[in-house]
Amino acid sequence: MSSFEVRTVQLSAGENPMKMGKAVMGLRRAALGEITNFKAAAVNSKKTGPAKASFKPSVKASIAPRAISEVLPMAPAPADPLPTVSEESADVSMKEAEEEELCQAFSDALLMVQDVDKEDGDMPQLCSEYVKDIYSYLHVLEVEQAVRPNYMQHYEITERMRALLVDWLVQVHSRFQLLQETLYLTVAVLDRFLQVQPVSRRKLQLVGVTAMLVACKYEEMYAPEVGDFAYITDSAFTKAQILEMEQLILRTLKFELGRPLPLHFLRRASKVSNSDVERHTLAKYLMELTLLDYNMVHYRPSEIAAASLALSQLLLVALPWVISSAAALLTYDAAHLKPIMQHIAKNIVMVNEGKTKFQAVKNKYSSSKLMAISLIPQLNSSIVKTMAAALLGNP
Template sequence: MFLFFLKSNTFFIISLFSGEVKQKNAIADGRNRRVLQDIGNFVNERAAAQGKKPITEGAVVVAQAVKGAQRKQVDKPKPENVIVISSDEKSEKSKHVTKRQGSSRKDVKTLTSILSARSKAACGLVNKLNDSIKNIDGADAGNELAVTEYVDDIYKFYKLTEDEGRVRDYMDLQPDINAKMRSILVDWLIEVHRKFELMPETLYLTMNIVDRFLSMKVVRRKELQLVGISAMLIACKYEEIWAPEVNDFVFISDNAYAREHVLVMEKTILDKLEWYLTVPTPYVFLVRFVKASVPSDDKMEDLVFYLAELGLMQYPSAVSYCPSMLAAAAVYAARCTLGESPLWSETLKHHTGYSEEQLIECAKLLVKFHSTAAESKLKALYRKFSSPDRNAVALLAPAKCLLPIAIHDGEC
């Protein structure tokens, strides 16, 4: 049995049985195996001492074989310039940078961004944005996790596929439950979601699973809560790092169902949905649209999410509007509530894809839910957004210009 490892340019073979160490020269045909230390464009002193030439981004330097193998001394090469190929499309000249000037990686565009820009230019997709449309991704240009090169294409894909995961009016298919029972279930699930301190994505995915399942299968009234906790269990497994266990949901439902009941319902839901869980919920659009609502602060963000969750809890808005429209209407209603000017900017129109006229009806419905939330018997959402950590946005006066009585009085 032998153990092989690499050290500089020498290949050692250690015999584990005899304890002998054999040394074998790894230099063959004038080629050396380089230690993976510096993968940039700049050559360190170690590589220079070994007589290696820099590898640039436009060419491959082929090392010539050393004829004098018996030569014992190698002259140290003089400091050399490293050629960095510029990524500017309009310039083909190369820039010469010395090693003392340090790395210039921050100034060099990624290959992906260069290719994307060239592809769009070749297809005629590069249009100069209107000066009134602000670049909301400029601050994230250096953040790889923000994927600024792809974010617009990602949301175009979301808009194209959102109809596949949404539901229409299905209550006529349910003889034993109604829209009010659904709202009671959502109110309780919001309380459970807050109790377990789950991610916001989990709540939106939970309601998507509940609505899609109810549109496919008739559910008895006594099983509606079981559908709710099973859907949240699935959403937790999809979104959360530390998902609550089955026994946690059994306990929080006051042992109304056994553990086996939850597992059977979980399997039934997944079978009906054919394991299709990657759907664009209103949450993914809310994150983007709030970012486009400049200027934006924590109060604006909390109010947008409050209005969106009001729309999620109420059956008419949940089934009548697609996720992107519900999210855009929540942003519009929030701006009306806070008195932002203008109410709808070119930046928001560009990123949401909706005009003010397209959102007005949905926004009126959300503001109506806001105006009646304080008197409603379902208080979970109202308490959630009345707390100081949510800037108490539920206590704000609703937008008067979107209330029906205000419209008749000509206040809009």
């Protein structure tokens, strides 16, 4: 009987595929407990029902060696026989495993740090599978949305006016109990707007509260209303003026509000370096001091985060940045971070010695909720004063 006739007979025997499917399903369910490597068990499982026995021979009976030799001449056997299906699948799985190991090794070689995301696979919100790609993209984005140095040159407003505005915004931020990201994004929107759109000193506060309104809409789940911002300015500006300025800011920035923040990079670096709460909180305090420093607006958010964490580790645990695992993650060496750390040290000295009246950040971090981190004695150490001396002109 030819292979065509065998298949025809089998199809006629199974005219109702739905019924046969039910029978096969039932047989599989009954035979689940009999799966084994012994031949006897395999024979018993075949004898459990006629439906399965009538369906299976179609493969072996129709492809018998004798029938093939009668219809077609036998082809010469190849020198290397083709692998079976099981061998091919095994080779594919082995290749996939090798590629995965190679990709992981390549990724580890790039970052040269321990994979701290291994244990985060069960938490999808941490995006452990592509977190490295996310931070690579953030590094690209911070370059595209950079702030140029000395952008207020020949402006009517001065760096002192900007510092006064940011110091006031820190207090407004605390008053409204907003997220940390909102404050950083507010200052980022403010600087990016001012570097392309000069404003008069009379409208500087309007730009500041509107930048915070935009940041709230971007970051907060429940943003304050426009009337709240008009009230916080002591009704110096109306709701209509704030909404008009909002449109101008968004058009100027082309609605590109996703600039990376120093806080994003600090959280990643603190996780990689296994920093404790005290080191992380001190780094946040140092980063927030930089918001008022006009001479630091051109530094990248990742540089600010790296320098703040480096100084925090140096003050609290005397850990040099060169042996920190976060140094490999952020790809900045100690020589690159030294001038940034000097600026941060200058800000610490000016706040602690009363050389500036802008004390909102220090007062905020003197709270017990933030571990009173701005009052620790390490901030008055010789390490800080030596670093700041280069910029303050002290001997």
